[in-house]
Amino acid sequence: MGDSPDSAAITVEGLWKIFGSRAQKVLDSEDRHLDQAALREKTGCTAAVRDVSFEVRPGEVFVVMGLSGSGKSTLVRCLTRLIEPSAGEIRIGGEDIGRASPARLREIRRHRVSMVFQHFGLLPHRKVIDNVAYGLEIQGTAKAARHARAAEILSLVGLDGYADAYPDQLSGGMQQRVGLARALAVDPQVMLFDEPFSALDPLIRRDMQAEVIRLHREVGKTMVFITHDLSEALKLGERIAIMRAGSIVQLGTAEELVGAPADDYVADFVRDVPRSHVLTLRWICREPEPGEPLDGPVLPATTLIMDAIGASSASSRPIRVVDGDDLVGVVDRVDLLTFLSDADVTVQA
Numbered sequence: 001m002g003d004s005p006d007s008a009a010i011t012v013e014g015l016w017k018i019f020g021s022r023a024q025k026v027l028d029s030e031d032r033h034l035d036q037a038a039l040r041e042k043t044g045c046t047a048a049v050r051d052v053s054f055e056v057r058p059g060e061v062f063v064v065m066g067l068s069g070s071g072k073s074t075l076v077r078c079l080t081r082l083i084e085p086s087a088g089e090i091r092i093g094g095e096d097i098g099r100a101s102p103a104r105l106r107e108i109r110r111h112r113v114s115m116v117f118q119h120f121g122l123l124p125h126r127k128v129i130d131n132v133a134y135g136l137e138i139q140g141t142a143k144a145a146r147h148a149r150a151a152e153i154l155s156l157v158g159l160d161g162y163a164d165a166y167p168d169q170l171s172g173g174m175q176q177r178v179g180l181a182r183a184l185a186v187d188p189q190v191m192l193f194d195e196p197f198s199a200l201d202p203l204i205r206r207d208m209q210a211e212v213i214r215l216h217r218e219v220g221k222t223m224v225f226i227t228h229d230l231s232e233a234l235k236l237g238e239r240i241a242i243m244r245a246g247s248i249v250q251l252g253t254a255e256e257l258v259g260a261p262a263d264d265y266v267a268d269f270v271r272d273v274p275r276s277h278v279l280t281l282r283w284i285c286r287e288p289e290p291g292e293p294l295d296g297p298v299l300p301a302t303t304l305i306m307d308a309i310g311a312s313s314a315s316s317r318p319i320r321v322v323d324g325d326d327l328v329g330v331v332d333r334v335d336l337l338t339f340l341s342d343a344d345v346t347v348q349a
């Protein structure tokens with residue numbers, strides 16, 4: 001944050017979406033501050049997104065989490081105006097989306113921002129290769145060129161040999177790979193995922209998560225990824241925004257959410273995370289005590305607590321926790337054991 005707007009891949013400022021015929025009236029009055037139930041009772045409107053602001057950095061995987069109905073899908077659909085925002089500003093790659101003409105919006109959705117949904121939306125009467133090439137076909141790419149590109153992407157998502165199959169001949173996981181391939185084929189700058197794997201069974205889901213992580217590493221796209229699933233969020237997300245009733249209640253790294261949840265709602269979300277897998281030494285290191293030996297092992301402050309256990313059991317000296325050349329603090333075996341018994345045991349209860 002704090003960068004100039006154009007250095008962000010996506011910038012959202014003061015975004016509101018109120019559903020209902022009196023949306024504008026609500027927005028212009030104090031009623032917009034009413035909670036969901038009171039607002040609905042008084043005006044019949046739903047404030048699905050309430051004054052949301054954030055930036056997504058180029059190449060970042062930005063995760064949006066929250067309970068059902070908290071406004072995740074509405075927020076993400078507002079980004080390309082698949083849902084028309086009630087107020088606020090959106091820029092993608094510096095371009096003001098609110099000012100884009102209908103033709104320009106179609107262009108943006110076809111070329112620059114692609115979406116992957118829970119229901120893959122494949123065309124049943126078209127072969128896999130033609131499903132993947134669909135976006136290119138709409139763009140007017142010639143058949144040979146779009147098939148060459150589609151074949152390349154099919155290979156990237158592990159579907160070599162399925163070009164001539166029809167969607168219903170594939171498993172759910174494979175169909176979602178086709179959905180991914182279709183989104184990737186147009187070489188978008190941004191990919192938006194709305195719970196793409198929630199209909200898949202857990203093992204296939206894990207495969208697909210690994211696939212997205214690998215793809216992200218290889219193609220480096222900016223991604224916004226909605227999920228209900230905290231372990232998915234932790235695996236994929238560099239930063240996570242937690243939504244409740246239309247607002248972002250906290251936005252931060254997994255470490256920030258787990259280490260310092262903003263309220264009980266966030267604490268509830270992260271309750272089951274083993275803290276030593278997410279928190280780093282920076283979180284638990286302390287000032288050395290007078291006379292404490294300072295010749296123990298050295299570890300960066302960014303080391304996960306669980307990864308420091310080996311070093312601490314290999315030496316009787318406290319670990320020196322450093323940031324570059326600076327000593328940030330120390331952590332000894334007792335500190336680590338105390339942390340582990342306090343944290344991970346209560347968490348599993």
Ligand SMILES: Nc1ncnc2c1ncn2[C@@H]1O[C@H](COP(=O)(O)OP(=O)(O)OP(=O)(O)O)[C@@H](O)[C@H]1O
Binds near residue numbers: 020069071
């Ligand atoms: N077209 C619509 N008209 C009226 N209200 C809507 C519409 N779409 C969504 N809403 C309401 O807006 C709120 C947010 O819905 P949204 O679908 O964005 O939530 P979500 O976080 O994606 O939920 P889920 O996890 O179940 O997908 C809900 O109260 C929903 O009922």
Ligand SMILES: [Mg+2]
Binds near residue numbers: 074
């Ligand atoms: Mg949704």
